[in-house]
């Protein structure tokens with residue numbers, strides 16, 4: 001096996017000591033993709049090194065925190081020897097330099113280097129097999145496109161790292177790693193290569209360690225998909241539409257808004273039909289019946305979520321501004337009622353199938369073009385482990401997520417532009433927009449779904465299941481906002497209150 005200078009570097013204990021004890025603890029908290037900035041690091045460790053070029057490769061690391069938790073990350077790293085390269089990093093990417101290695105070179109993130117990005121593409125196109133189990137797979141879209149000539153790193157706010165090739169392919173290099181087949185790769189690959197669903201980006205290929213067939217052990221490092229020539233995400237689109245709606249008090253919900261909501265309902269139904277089309281030869285994807293044990297399990301999970309979120313709300317109550325405190329008290333006062341609502345599913349016999357679903361469905365996960373929508377980011381709920389994200393669930397959970405997002409779209413417009421709407425009480429108009437837009441979304445969704453076996457046949461059962469997921473998502477959002485964007489807290493608090 002040829003030993004490259006890059007991998008040889010990691011055989012030197014002085015280097016790995018410096019890297020894990022000094023360079024990484026200083027470097028990680030400054031990176032957008034390092035999600036646990038608030039926790040303090042106790043230990044960093046290099047798990048594996050996958051050479052990609054003579055002077056660059058992918059390194060996987062584990063980070064331990066003082067609360068006992070551990071996270072794994074992917075770091076593409078390069079050694080830079082020449083003056084030109086050093087200058088490029090110093091002038092344009094100073095935050096991506098880990099440090100100077102005496103007698104060796106400058107150690108930095110490899111993504112800014114054109115040659116490194118080109119090599120990743122080439123590996124995927126050629127189904128390359130590297131050292132230590134690193135391997136790549138090309139999807140039909142990439143095979144059809146052939147070699148790449150240019151690549152760029154877009155300035156977008158994501159928790160992973162993106163590379164665009166020839167303005168045609170979008171490569172997502174996963175930063176925080178979880179062992180097991182990543183649902184983003186699994187579902188995009190299935191939808192694109194095995195179904196007629198056209199409204200997610202086509203599968204271009206992947207980079208990983210191990211075999212996708214041995215899915216418990218597989219480590220997914222990157223996913224290549226066709227680039228969607230989009231105008232933004234659906235959250236931005238609906239922010240424009242709510243701004244038009246609130247412009248004056250006589251305006252009704254415009255036809256364009258209704259058409260767009262209905263179109264999204266249809267696309268959601270088509271996505272669900274395609275996800276449910278897997279046959280028994282694909283046991284991880286094929287639909288299965290919802291059992292009473294499953295109903296009990298999701299009921300318990302919803303009740304545990306309620307307890308956890310409410311404990312956080314109660315704990316932070318005193319620090320909330322007056323109006324939010326009033327809302328929060330009312331929400332906490334509805335604890336018993338919410339408990340009953342969420343428990344009701346346990347005793348309701350429901351005949352419906354469970355399928356693989358999107359799992360983290362909201363307006364921000366949908367790109368829009370002039371004429372259509374494209375659904376992205378099938379990674380699932382970030383707080384769940386990969387096996388939890390890969391569980392089959394009722395597709396109405398996605399629908400509930402999107403309904404909540406319509407509530408956010410109207411309320412968010414008012415909250416984010418408080419100055420613009422000062423002096424006008426638009427609460428009822430916002431609720432009216434939400435009711436009409438979500439009713440149209442749901443109507444189009446159910447019309448396009450027909451008698452799909454994953455939807456309960458009886459209208460009242462569909463409603464009960466959907467309402468459970470809407471409520472559960474609103475409860476989840478309470479602590480999400482409390483911890484990430486306290487200024488938004490009133491939205492889910494009002495959302496919960498409107499459901500009891």
Ligand SMILES: Nc1ncnc2c1ncn2[C@@H]1O[C@H](COP(=O)(O)OP(=O)(O)O)[C@@H](O)[C@H]1O
Nearest residue numbers: 156158159160170201225226227228233376377
């Ligand atoms: N196939 C694609 N084509 C064009 N843009 C994309 C594509 N996939 C993702 N994006 C862009 O990258 C952003 C982040 O993508 P997402 O899959 O949500 O990544 P993350 O999980 O890292 O947040 C999206 O909002 C969109 O702007």
Ligand SMILES: O=P(O)(O)O[C@H]1O[C@H](CO)[C@@H](O[C@H]2O[C@H](CO)[C@@H](O)[C@H](O)[C@H]2O)[C@H](O)[C@H]1O
Nearest residue numbers: 235360362363364382401404405406408477480
């Ligand atoms: O980071 P993710 O996209 O996986 O999701 C988290 O962040 C979302 C906010 O970016 C949050 O979504 C909530 O706010 C959205 C508006 O910003 C709204 O459209 C969603 O309906 C609402 O849930 C999501 O809950 C959280 O998990």
